[in-house]
Amino acid sequence: MGRPKKERGGKPVLTLDHIVETALGMADEQGIAQLSMRKLATELGAGVMSLYYYVADKDTLVEALVDRVASEVELETTGDWTAAARQLAVATHEALLRHPWAIPEWSTVWPGPYRFALTEQLLEVLAGAQLPPDVADLGFHALTNHIQGFARQRVAYGDTQTDTEEMRNRVQGLLTQGDYPRVAEHVRYHVEGHGNHDEFGYVLDLILDGLARSKADCQQ
Amino acid sequence: MGRPKKERGGKPVLTLDHIVETALGMADEQGIAQLSMRKLATELGAGVMSLYYYVADKDTLVEALVDRVASEVELETTGDWTAAARQLAVATHEALLRHPWAIPEWSTVWPGPYRFALTEQLLEVLAGAQLPPDVADLGFHALTNHIQGFARQRVAYGDTQTDTEEMRNRVQGLLTQGDYPRVAEHVRYHVEGHGNHDEFGYVLDLILDGLARSKADCQQ
DNA sequence: GAGATTATAGTACAGCGTACGAGAAAGCCC
DNA sequence: GGGCTTTCTCGTACGCTGTACTATAATCTC
Numbered sequence: 001m002g003r004p005k006k007e008r009g010g011k012p013v014l015t016l017d018h019i020v021e022t023a024l025g026m027a028d029e030q031g032i033a034q035l036s037m038r039k040l041a042t043e044l045g046a047g048v049m050s051l052y053y054y055v056a057d058k059d060t061l062v063e064a065l066v067d068r069v070a071s072e073v074e075l076e077t078t079g080d081w082t083a084a085a086r087q088l089a090v091a092t093h094e095a096l097l098r099h100p101w102a103i104p105e106w107s108t109v110w111p112g113p114y115r116f117a118l119t120e121q122l123l124e125v126l127a128g129a130q131l132p133p134d135v136a137d138l139g140f141h142a143l144t145n146h147i148q149g150f151a152r153q154r155v156a157y158g159d160t161q162t163d164t165e166e167m168r169n170r171v172q173g174l175l176t177q178g179d180y181p182r183v184a185e186h187v188r189y190h191v192e193g194h195g196n197h198d199e200f201g202y203v204l205d206l207i208l209d210g211l212a213r214s215k216a217d218c219q220q
Numbered sequence: 221m222g223r224p225k226k227e228r229g230g231k232p233v234l235t236l237d238h239i240v241e242t243a244l245g246m247a248d249e250q251g252i253a254q255l256s257m258r259k260l261a262t263e264l265g266a267g268v269m270s271l272y273y274y275v276a277d278k279d280t281l282v283e284a285l286v287d288r289v290a291s292e293v294e295l296e297t298t299g300d301w302t303a304a305a306r307q308l309a310v311a312t313h314e315a316l317l318r319h320p321w322a323i324p325e326w327s328t329v330w331p332g333p334y335r336f337a338l339t340e341q342l343l344e345v346l347a348g349a350q351l352p353p354d355v356a357d358l359g360f361h362a363l364t365n366h367i368q369g370f371a372r373q374r375v376a377y378g379d380t381q382t383d384t385e386e387m388r389n390r391v392q393g394l395l396t397q398g399d400y401p402r403v404a405e406h407v408r409y410h411v412e413g414h415g416n417h418d419e420f421g422y423v424l425d426l427i428l429d430g431l432a433r434s435k436a437d438c439q440q
Numbered sequence: 441g442a443g444a445t446t447a448t449a450g451t452a453c454a455g456c457g458t459a460c461g462a463g464a465a466a467g468c469c470c
Numbered sequence: 471g472g473g474c475t476t477t478c479t480c481g482t483a484c485g486c487t488g489t490a491c492t493a494t495a496a497t498c499t500c
Contacts, residue, residue, distance in 0.1 A: 014448080037488065047449035049489080054447095058488065104328050107372045110390060116400050123402035137409060138426050142362065145369030149361065152327045170330060180336050182343035189357060206358050210430055234479080256456065267480035269458080278457065 014046055016054045020064050024099070027065060032101040062105060067112025069095055069102045075121045081129035082208045085139075088122050089147055089204055096151040103151045131215050139211045146207060150200050157187070234266055236274045240284050244319070247285060252321040282325060287332025289315055289322045295341045301349035302428045305359075308342050309367055309424055316371040323371045339364075351435050359431045366427060370420050377407070 022043055027035050037058060041048040055061045072095045077084035096103050111119070122143065126136045157171060175184050190199065242264055247255050257278055261268040275281045292315040297304035316323050331339070342363065346356045377391060395404050410419065 036486080038486085041449095049450075049491095050448050052489070104324055107369075107376060108324050116403060119406075120400045120402050123406055127402060133409070134422075134426075137406070138423055140406065141366070141369065141373075141423060145365040146361075149327075149365030149369060153361075156327060156330075180340045182340050182347060183336060186339075186343055186357070186360065189353070202354075203358055203361060206354075207362075257458080258456075261480095269460095269481080270479050272458070273478060 014044065014050055014054060016064075019044065019051060019054055020061070020068055023061060023065055024068055027101050028099055032062065032065075032105070063109050063112055066102050066105045066109050067114045069099045069106075070112065070114035070118055072098070073114075073118050075117065077121075077125065081125050082212060084125045085122065085129075085143065085208060086201075086204060088118070088125065089143055090201065092118065092147050093151060093200055096147070097154065100151075100155045103148065103155055107148055129211070129215065131211060135211060135214045139207070142207050142211075143204075146200075146203060150203070157190075234264065234270055234274060236284075239264065239271060239274055240281070240288055243281060243285055244288055247321045248319055252282065252285075252325070283329050283332055286322050286325045286329050287334045289319045289326075290332065290334035290338055292318070293334075293338050295337065297341075297345065301345050302432060304345045305342065305349075305363060305428060306421075306424060308338070308345065309363055310421065312338065312367050313371055313420055316367070317374065320371075320375045323368065323375055327368055349431070349435065351431060355431060355434045359427070362427050362431075363424075366420075366423060370423070377410075 019040070023035060023040050026040060026043060037051055038048050041051055044051075051061075055064070073088070073091045075088075077087045079087075096106065123140060126139055129136070129139075131139060157167075171187065174180065175187060193199075239260070243255060243260050246260060246263060257271055258268050261271055264271075271281075275284070293308070293311045295308075297307045299307075316326065343360060346359055349356070349359075351359060377387075391407065394400065395407060413419075
């Protein structure tokens, strides 16, 4: 049976891994909207249709890309359940910030194996916490929503390397024009860092503390 | 100055409102991925390029569409701040479920005036609650993340009219195959409703209760 | 050597957003 | 009325997209 070691006309050899890895790099650099099968093939030094031997669709390629991002999250944790949950949340947050294009896809695309394993792990950690079932459920959703929501926000408001000139102008306009004073106040609160620079971790701890307190309330 | 009452060859007359409304209907029916400028023009009985007199881009049209969805949220509220926040959250959630295609766009697209007004209103309500600043901030993000995250989930797991055959099969496979037992358990927990059919409202109340308790703790 | 399998790729097609420019209809001014 | 300008509509065309279909080379199996 023919191993993936074919050449034609001296062109390099393709692999699913190689394709995914190259696509990941391109998505990181230019955003996923700019990623096309043609550009990807050119980058790989291959013909467009060669990709379709390894990938059914562009959509399934994107699924694979998102799962590739999920694979970057370290599942091993240390300490009690709050520490473990914190580590998973932070690692996921960081992986998403490393690949901002993946944030909108994260919850849109059907999860791949790595993404499922990550979810499984977080649920396992929460199960180990012996929380009341409804609190565990709330906790899971609060954590995942925090991870995704916060990442989305940091990207939306330009708190990453992805920020454009136009985006900064829009935020600036929001702050200087008098409309929506509360919104402006809120944005300022975040921009100025209100004395705490690790906002993600700060709110994360509030959530975890709340969960721990719910458990304590229940047990006393 | 020529009012928008022109015809050429007996074609109907265009308006920005008419365009947005028709596009909204098409997006609701077929999803936003299926919405193209050509199809929209055909539906309107107009030429494609006529649209570009009213709309700069397809992107800005989508922004207008999302803001059109935001405009459906009733800003008037009754009762104390928890009741008011609840009303805003529920109304937003319902508007998003009415237009599932808007859920991924909601946090991706730059907000329009209606969306800003809605955010302003929620912040105003929270400001009226006299919460400590960090709690108010946490509350705002918890609420918006809950609204968006929950809507996303209901659509992702087929809990709407948008669910496809394939999606149900995937969920079914997840439940029957033995991989990811905790995930399966979690999905079952939600599918079976765990005795509470208004899950969104249930978790929403948990958040609001938590905020109210934080305030009480602070004042005593 | 013959034939099946594995892998690569060219061509072609339908669809997309939209730049450009032409042209019709109405308003305005004299 | 006649001319000029503004407002609005739209046909054509270009470059881009994903991918169906098909051909073809290289290798494995027998």
